[in-house]
Amino acid sequence: MKRILLTIGLCLAMFFKSSADEGMWLPLLLGQQVYGDMVKKGLKLTKDQLYNINKASLKDAIVIFGGGCTGEIVSSQGLIFTNHHCGYDAIANASNMEHNYLRDGFYAKSKAEEIPSTLSVQFLVRIEDLTALVNDSLKGLSGSDRVKRQAEVLANINRRMSDPTQNIETRVSSLFKGNQFLAFVYQRYTDIRLVGAPPESVGKFGGDTDNWEWPRHTGDFSIFRVYTSADGKPAKYAETNVPMKPKWFLPVSLRPLKDGDFAMIWGYPGGTNRYESSYGISLATDINSPTLVKLRDVRLKYMFEEMKKDPATKLQLASSYAGIANYWKFYDGETKQLLKYNVLGQKQAFEAKFNAWAKGKPEYENIFADWAKAYEAWRPYAKLRMNMVEGIFGSPLIGYASSLTQLENALVKTGSKPEDVKKAAAAADAQRKAFLEDENKASDQNILGAVLMMFYNDVDQQQHPVGFFGNLKNTVGPLTDEATFKKYAADVFSKTMIFDDAKWNAFIASPDANTLQTDPAFGLASAFLTSYNSKYVPLFQQFNAKNAEYGRLYLKGIMEMDPVKAKMMYPDATFTMRVSYGNVKSYQPRDAVFYDYVTTSRGLLEKYKPGDYEFDLPDRQIELLKKKDFGQYMDPTRKDLVIGFITTNDITGGNSGSPVINGRGELIGLAFDGNYEALSHKLAFDKDLNRTINVDIRYVLWCIDKLGGATNIIQELKLMK
Numbered sequence: 001m002k003r004i005l006l007t008i009g010l011c012l013a014m015f016f017k018s019s020a021d022e023g024m025w026l027p028l029l030l031g032q033q034v035y036g037d038m039v040k041k042g043l044k045l046t047k048d049q050l051y052n053i054n055k056a057s058l059k060d061a062i063v064i065f066g067g068g069c070t071g072e073i074v075s076s077q078g079l080i081f082t083n084h085h086c087g088y089d090a091i092a093n094a095s096n097m098e099h100n101y102l103r104d105g106f107y108a109k110s111k112a113e114e115i116p117s118t119l120s121v122q123f124l125v126r127i128e129d130l131t132a133l134v135n136d137s138l139k140g141l142s143g144s145d146r147v148k149r150q151a152e153v154l155a156n157i158n159r160r161m162s163d164p165t166q167n168i169e170t171r172v173s174s175l176f177k178g179n180q181f182l183a184f185v186y187q188r189y190t191d192i193r194l195v196g197a198p199p200e201s202v203g204k205f206g207g208d209t210d211n212w213e214w215p216r217h218t219g220d221f222s223i224f225r226v227y228t229s230a231d232g233k234p235a236k237y238a239e240t241n242v243p244m245k246p247k248w249f250l251p252v253s254l255r256p257l258k259d260g261d262f263a264m265i266w267g268y269p270g271g272t273n274r275y276e277s278s279y280g281i282s283l284a285t286d287i288n289s290p291t292l293v294k295l296r297d298v299r300l301k302y303m304f305e306e307m308k309k310d311p312a313t314k315l316q317l318a319s320s321y322a323g324i325a326n327y328w329k330f331y332d333g334e335t336k337q338l339l340k341y342n343v344l345g346q347k348q349a350f351e352a353k354f355n356a357w358a359k360g361k362p363e364y365e366n367i368f369a370d371w372a373k374a375y376e377a378w379r380p381y382a383k384l385r386m387n388m389v390e391g392i393f394g395s396p397l398i399g400y401a402s403s404l405t406q407l408e409n410a411l412v413k414t415g416s417k418p419e420d421v422k423k424a425a426a427a428a429d430a431q432r433k434a435f436l437e438d439e440n441k442a443s444d445q446n447i448l449g450a451v452l453m454m455f456y457n458d459v460d461q462q463q464h465p466v467g468f469f470g471n472l473k474n475t476v477g478p479l480t481d482e483a484t485f486k487k488y489a490a491d492v493f494s495k496t497m498i499f500d501d502a503k504w505n506a507f508i509a510s511p512d513a514n515t516l517q518t519d520p521a522f523g524l525a526s527a528f529l530t531s532y533n534s535k536y537v538p539l540f541q542q543f544n545a546k547n548a549e550y551g552r553l554y555l556k557g558i559m560e561m562d563p564v565k566a567k568m569m570y571p572d573a574t575f576t577m578r579v580s581y582g583n584v585k586s587y588q589p590r591d592a593v594f595y596d597y598v599t600t601s602r603g604l605l606e607k608y609k610p611g612d613y614e615f616d617l618p619d620r621q622i623e624l625l626k627k628k629d630f631g632q633y634m635d636p637t638r639k640d641l642v643i644g645f646i647t648t649n650d651i652t653g654g655n656s657g658s659p660v661i662n663g664r665g666e667l668i669g670l671a672f673d674g675n676y677e678a679l680s681h682k683l684a685f686d687k688d689l690n691r692t693i694n695v696d697i698r699y700v701l702w703c704i705d706k707l708g709g710a711t712n713i714i715q716e717l718k719l720m721k
Contacts, residue, residue, distance in 0.1 A: 020687030021582030042262025070267035078244030082657030084203030087222030207614030269573035270654030333679030449489035582648030
């Protein structure tokens with residue numbers, strides 16, 4: 001597909017709403033910004049049906065699910081649909097080798113069979129604009145002083161507007177890089193029970209191979225339920241709790257989809273940086289993302305080697321592996337797309353226009369000269385930071401060992417009380433138990449050896465912990481030899497007390513600094529952590545403060561350049577409720593290639609590989625699909641079962657599990673992924689190629705009903721034909 005660079009005159013489209021389906025819109029401002037356009041595209045609901053704080057509206061059916069996903073209420077009894085990967089931990093925690101729900105799937109045939117979890121969900125109560133209040137408290141401040149004061153102000157507001165007795169939590173979100181402040185008030189519910197999930201072969205069909213790819217045939221869904229006290233209030237788990245009676249729930253559509261149909265997605269997109277500077281794009285593509293991908297590639301390699309050997313290991317590492325793999329592929333694709341479409345050049349073109357406008361305006365005219373200096377000062381240390389975060393502390397053992405610095409501080413601090421040491425020791429002991437449950441020593445040992453060698457080779461030697469690698473050379477072997485690092489890692493794993501119950505219990509019973517400091521795992525973690533914290537964390541903090549200040553001023557200036565168009569700007573995603581809208585739509589990713597807007601069971605069977613790690617399916621599913629036993633879920637135009645579909649909606653991480661809703665307010669699918677051709681979406685939206693990948697709700701229902709036999713769940717839904 002032929003692409004051309006935007007001219008400077010068109011670069012404003014990077015920041016202002018254009019005709020594309022770009023935008024993660026605040027629900028309280030839909031009526032002022034884009035409601036009219038939504039109606040033109042096919043929306044049938046009123047403004048009040050979408051968002052209203054005084055009476056029930058669609059926003060009351062949308063929840064924060066767990067710590068980083070979205071879910072939706074789909075019945076009058078508090079039933080939740082979300083993605084399989086969002087419920088993954090809960091499904092894995094409910095599983096064991098005798099009842100492996102992750103492998104075999106699970107459906108509760110009655111409410112008594114639903115399984116308690118440690119999950120919680122949050123409902124949005126209201127949104128309040130506190131921009132004037134916050135700005136009054138920040139007058140005259142800039143840089144690190146402003147950052148510090150802003151954190152204090154927001155924390156005070158959060159405390160004042162929260163009520164733990166009612167499970168009310170408030171989080172003020174800084175939008176437009178600190179130019180707007182909105183308070184999002186939530187109510188948290190903590191009795192969440194697992195109701196159903198397909199077998200992992202269905203919920204993760206395609207695995208890493210298909211991740212971020214279209215066509216897709218993944219049944220990415222799981223089912224939970226919210227319980228309350230008898231009077232309908234949030235409550236801890238109790239057998240006497242009852243299913244929630246929600247303010248609003250989504251009816252479910254069985255109608256066929258057409259290319260061009262209206263689609264909106266509600267949810268909690270986690271984070272974008274669409275207003276990033278050209279300096280930030282350059283740092284991401286040159287250093288941060290390639291380094292992350294390289295380090296995660298190594299971690300995944302050694303985890304996968306062990307997972308293939310043993311089903312128990314696969315179950316143990318499955319959740320961690322999935323999380324690492326997801327963004328390994330994402331950042332690899334993001335970098336390629338940013339470079340392919342010269343997003344850096346587009347940013348520079350717009351910045352040139354901004355600088356021309358800023359001449360003679362003291363508040364703005366020196367922003368980019370000063371910003372360049374801030375990046376130049378930090379850039380030499382960026383690779384070091386990535387190798388610390390994704391490399392050294394990518395080893396679970398070293399990550400845990402680094403947490404023991406809290407116990408060390410209690411042991412060596414002058415005037416430390418015995419109760420302080422006892423408390424720190426108890427915390428370390430509890431954290432160790434959790435660490436050991438998830439730890440796979442074989443993969444972790446290989447990871448540690450590999451990332452240490454990568455640190456030595458890739459990070460400027462002036463930034464190495466003083467004496468560490470010299471000592472390694474003198475005591476183990478040449479640093480040009482991979483065997484040296486493997487031998488050292490093996491030595492750390494064999495000698496640390498963290499894996500030795502007898503030594504650990506003796507230490508916890510009578511903790512002393514010398515025993516801790518001479519432990520090889522803690523010594524390694526401490527050497528790297530001390531070096532980084534003492535020399536480079538202050539530099540990173542200075543960079544962050546300057547970056548935040550220049551980013552705020554830049555965006556403030558952009559909005560002053562064209563105040564009318566500025567009213568149509570949307571803020572970056574901040575894991576706060578947003579709405580995007582667009583259409584079901586096919587696309588052409590490259591010359592002579594056309595992608596249909598749906599996938600079907602025919603394609604699912606074509607991908608099926610018996611016994612394959614990523615493309616296997618349950619025998620019963622193969623039998624049903626070959627017989628074309630689709631029931632009421634068959635698409636009448638295709639004479640087949642639709643598995644997935646794509647839309648032009650603007651989403652990002654955090655939207656996993658978000659409802660895809662038609663113009664009548666009915667659920668048509670669950671969003672779970674983006675397409676590889678547009679993985680630049682955190683930094684730049686591609687108006688031509690961006691697609692959201694969704695599991696079709698009819699496939700979800702077919703899996704529940706035909707494959708799972710859980711007709712009780714189907715009967716609970718409001719089906720629209």
